[in-house]
Amino acid sequence: MVTRHIRVSGRVQGVGYRAAIGDQAARLGVTGWVRNRADGSVEALVQGSADAVGSIIEWARRGPSGARVTRLDEQPPAAAFDRPYSAFEPWPSL
Secondary structure, three states, X not given: OEEEEEEEEEEOOOOOHHHHHHHXXXXXXXXXXXXXXXXXXXXXXXXXXXXXXXXXHHHHOOOOOOOEEEEEEEEOOOHHHOOXXXXXXXXXXX
């Protein structure tokens, strides 16, 4: 099981990014969460097999067709988020 915390910047809000990453997570069997940030970025925690997490991060670098990703930061999860997740869910914006 691999867990990664990502933050995606660019034109990623108002383009269906959160719904689209949720669809990708369901397709790949990835769990975790996604939320908008006040600075216009999207933050997500993705958890699953190494291949599935790698695939969703690769997808996140492009996003849905209306998105224009300019940056993706990836790191291990903070201790507060390092736990098992049973589904992929939207979280309230921060």
